[in-house]
Amino acid sequence: MTVNRRFLLARRPVGTPVPDDFALVEQPVPTPPAGGFVVRNCYASLDPAQRGWMDDAPSYMPPIPLGDPVRATTIGVVAASDTPDFAVGDWVMGLNGLEDYSVNQTGGFTMKVDTALVDSPSRFLSAMGAVGLTAYFGLTDVAKPQPGETLLVSGAAGAVGSAVGQIGKIMGCRVIGIAGGAEKCRRLTEDYGFDVAIDYKGKSVGQLAAEIRAAAPDGADVVFENVGGTVMEAELLNLAKKARIVLCGLISEYNSPEKVGVRNLWQVLAQQATIYGYLIMDYAPRFAEGGAVMADWMAQGRLRIDEDVQVGLENAYDAFMRLFSGANTGKLVLKIADGL
Template sequence: MSFNKQFVLAQRPKTNIVPGETFKITQKPAPTEADLKDGQVLLESLYISFDPAMRGWLDDKRSYLPPVQIGEVMRALTIARVLASKSSKFAAGDIVTGTLGIQEIGILPEAQVEKAFDLPSNGKLTDLLGSLGTTGLTAYFGMTKIGMPKSGDTVVVSAAAGATGSVAAQIAKIAGARVIGIAGGEKKRKWLEEELGLDVGLDYKAADFKQKFKEATPKFIDVYFDNVGGEILDMALGRAATFSRFVMCGGISQYNAETKAGPSANFFNIISQRIKMQGFIVFDFITEYAAARKQLAQWLGEGKLKREETIIKGGVASADEAFQTLFNGGNIGKLMVEVKSSEQSPRL
């Protein structure tokens, strides 16, 4: 009999996720082929996605998904391998993506599983979660459907060294915009300029950040792609150009706050500068995923889209470490936990 480690919600965090307290790791006998019903697949996890939005799934409030319940396995996107199948759509050995959660082995209905699509020649298996996965798609739809940067526009992206921000910033560069990326710390700042090729990288922890932010936006901001909320959002509102678009993607600065804050002093620039501020969730665009992935894969193959990833090895047992890394700004690019490595990458 094999065992299944699961990362289970033990109590709702009031602010930060507390290692060993918010979640408990449990170990139970793993499900087997014998447990499968028609149309289901048995999956083993290879990589688990860690994203700031997951923090929101822990709050017991109306949102775009129901909250994870106490005692449930934490929801997470994963890359997995089919161990056994009672679905005509999948066979043992298939590499798939699905919301298997933070556990080693589990069962999903076929409708919640997607076969891995073919990757470009320089693609990696983990791109299925990252640049070509939900992360890349989030950046793509946010930037192209709401931000809509034109050549010569000034675009500012917060958390630009993060998984979504880094892709969003590069999509704006591809559109011909002047792109300013904001991240925490000199290492990330340099990475934005030197690796991603953004026009300006800004370190929000630097003493002269406000001054540098102003200097970097002499023609104001046409598109602001927000992943952080809080003070930086307020600063961006203060530098917003007339008819600018604010793409509301995330608000990591507020996710762990007991009392959540919105923008303040500059909020009413939304009227005086006629700003369009719009929130979105990637699956609003599910019917356009295929076309978007094709475009992202082409850019990745051409080297126009670079991606970084931070992979924590250690499986489900390292999930607490992964959350701490995520909310302490410890990762550059896409953060994942490796449960089991796989040599098997689907190729174009």
């Protein structure tokens, strides 16, 4: 290719992003800087966190500068190199952008991966990437559930939530999932092995709290939180003593300008619970360790990680918005190219 297409952040979204917040432009393919290399991006991860990076607000990562490509974890092939550390043809994963080609420097976030280990390179963005490992380390290292404990997962049909529930079952938990709609609830029990699925659609906080209580009369020992808002309010009314809440995401609030949050944090105090603000970036040095376990579980048929692969950089906006409409049916991935 002689053109580098780039999906840029043109203005900061207010509420739900609209197409005019972005621009798809064509620029020359970059050349590697001294000691650096250029990656041909083949797959990009689409995640709720990207919506937060679009705001000019304090966060764990700096906001995406206006005029820059939307930041994304990608996997691709080294297309040109000025360093012996990364040879042309090497498959690599790193934090780049929604664009055909990205410039990288040695010593950054980019790492080589062995695509012979997986059926598709996209697996390094799902089961063996940040999504699958968010579930793995969030349970095994942060929540540390014990056999027989009750695990409550919100956003349970999503990429992270569905993996959390399955790993919880492997660890001997009773697993309850909250999702939106009958089809997603069916997938929780039939495809992912959850013990109970609860549909939050059209229910008040009180109604949802009552359904959780019926499924977990002694309360939840571990809550893996991906949604926030009214769903989290209902969950907080059903905590067991000394419950552990892993706060992984708040997708219901990302497009809300008010950022209202939950109203009954008193329950955390009343039940002597703990809330742990959890970011997978802390576990980057241990990705190989966790990825090996995830791969082994998949090979044994104990873990199912679905992917929702959308095709074409020109479809980046529509693909990204699937996260907020609930249309995605697995880890959302944008396929940009096949490789060199």
